[in-house]
Amino acid sequence: MRPHILVIHRSRGPIVAYLDHIDHTTNTVTYVCATQVLDRIPQHAATETVIFDDTEPVHDIVRTLITRHGIPERIVAISETDLLTAAQLRSEFGIAGDTPAHALPFRDKLVMYERATAAGIAVPAFADAPNATAISTFARRFGWPVLVKPRLGAASRDIVTLRHAAELANLPDLQDEPFLVQRLCPDETGSVDGVWTGTELGPWRGSRYLHSCLDFATGQNSWGTIDIDDQALNVKMADFACSVLTALSAGTPTVFHLELFLGPVNAPRLQLLEIAGRIPGAEATHLWREVHHYDLVGAALDIQMGRSPTAPPRGPGQLAGQLLVRPPLPPPCVVTATRLDVSPEYAPYHYAIPAVGQAITETSGYVGIGASFRFRADTSRAVADAIAHTASGFRIDCATTEFEKKAKYPQPPQLSVE
Numbered sequence: 001m002r003p004h005i006l007v008i009h010r011s012r013g014p015i016v017a018y019l020d021h022i023d024h025t026t027n028t029v030t031y032v033c034a035t036q037v038l039d040r041i042p043q044h045a046a047t048e049t050v051i052f053d054d055t056e057p058v059h060d061i062v063r064t065l066i067t068r069h070g071i072p073e074r075i076v077a078i079s080e081t082d083l084l085t086a087a088q089l090r091s092e093f094g095i096a097g098d099t100p101a102h103a104l105p106f107r108d109k110l111v112m113y114e115r116a117t118a119a120g121i122a123v124p125a126f127a128d129a130p131n132a133t134a135i136s137t138f139a140r141r142f143g144w145p146v147l148v149k150p151r152l153g154a155a156s157r158d159i160v161t162l163r164h165a166a167e168l169a170n171l172p173d174l175q176d177e178p179f180l181v182q183r184l185c186p187d188e189t190g191s192v193d194g195v196w197t198g199t200e201l202g203p204w205r206g207s208r209y210l211h212s213c214l215d216f217a218t219g220q221n222s223w224g225t226i227d228i229d230d231q232a233l234n235v236k237m238a239d240f241a242c243s244v245l246t247a248l249s250a251g252t253p254t255v256f257h258l259e260l261f262l263g264p265v266n267a268p269r270l271q272l273l274e275i276a277g278r279i280p281g282a283e284a285t286h287l288w289r290e291v292h293h294y295d296l297v298g299a300a301l302d303i304q305m306g307r308s309p310t311a312p313p314r315g316p317g318q319l320a321g322q323l324l325v326r327p328p329l330p331p332p333c334v335v336t337a338t339r340l341d342v343s344p345e346y347a348p349y350h351y352a353i354p355a356v357g358q359a360i361t362e363t364s365g366y367v368g369i370g371a372s373f374r375f376r377a378d379t380s381r382a383v384a385d386a387i388a389h390t391a392s393g394f395r396i397d398c399a400t401t402e403f404e405k406k407a408k409y410p411q412p413p414q415l416s417v418e
Helices: 035-041 060-067 080-093 100-107 109-118 130-143 164-169 211-216 231-249 284-290 296-305 378-394 403-407
Strands: 003-010 029-033 048-052 076-078 126-128 146-150 160-162 179-183 189-196 200-212 222-227 256-259 271-276 320-323 333-340 348-351 371-377 394-399 415-417
Touching: 029 035, 029 060, 035 048, 035 394, 048 060, 060 080, 076 179, 076 296, 080 100, 100 109, 100 231, 100 271, 100 284, 100 333, 100 371, 109 231, 126 333, 130 164, 130 179, 130 189, 146 164, 146 231, 146 394, 160 164, 160 320, 179 211, 189 296, 200 256, 200 320, 222 271, 222 378, 256 296, 284 296, 284 320, 284 371, 320 378, 320 403, 333 378, 371 378, 371 394
Parallel strands: 003 029, 003 076, 029 048
Antiparallel strands: 126 179, 146 160, 146 179, 189 200, 189 256, 200 222, 222 320, 256 271, 320 371, 333 394, 348 371, 348 415
């Protein structure tokens, strides 16, 4: 019998072809796939595909596939939300790969912060939040405002900012899933993305954020990143990333996305926001392949397939940036007009703008939420200038009245120009 590889896939982000990293000829390859990404998998080469609702647990589906095709040599999880599930299934069936003990601190933020704090890594004050009393007690000790967020959340899902005690009435259902409370840090945010070999950084990049992820998720209509060319800050960020990964992933390679608070521009004071053992989202995968000439998705798949990813040190080259713009109306809405007026010297090298008549239905995350732009230049300042000019020269108009009518018809293709 051919070796069995089982892939769990629900990620809406940009994913490269699997055929580059998983041999569908010599292996039996089965997929547990969310409906929304069915078009992303090589169905012509898959032995079997089981489709599930995006909110549905996949444990039982995987167990059923294993009864049909045998215990797989590898379980590969594409989405951040499935990394712990895959680790639990590997442990259940004795399959090689990341264990639950390794995956948990990359998913459960309370475990993440406890592990980081024990290693001496700076983290804003935090605590478990089983009920409103625990949150109120925390706020009295550390002060308002505070953040309440799901311990297993991603993409800023269900995060609530409470600025005073009266807003405790706005809490989500704390019994629905585990939550934690954290002191709100006002510092600028950024990220370090790359490959961790288990002992050191492979290729990596540090970026500043334009606005925060949380602001973007809760009302800010644009968000972006700019690669950092400040060498002193890059050294601090690399050292910080090594400390976090040593605390959470000593001896175990991973592709990672680390978000951190940078502190004042003139006096960096790095603190951990969170870290995920996954590829970065939004346009970052494309930027890495097109500007930094490295395939982070391929590295992530190689690691889960038991292969050591290629990890050349970070070399010189152009800097990258991205800009995402939400529609001016909350989805669902229909695009009625768009305009992009930017001079060539500031123009993005690639953009994707929803076509007139296209319905925008996504209300969360960083994919399919509006327009996206990719940039490259020789300096951080040049990338920032290009983003600023593009943002000021771009307009998208939407309406809600035609949504029901438009949704009945096939959507026109998204305008994508390079």
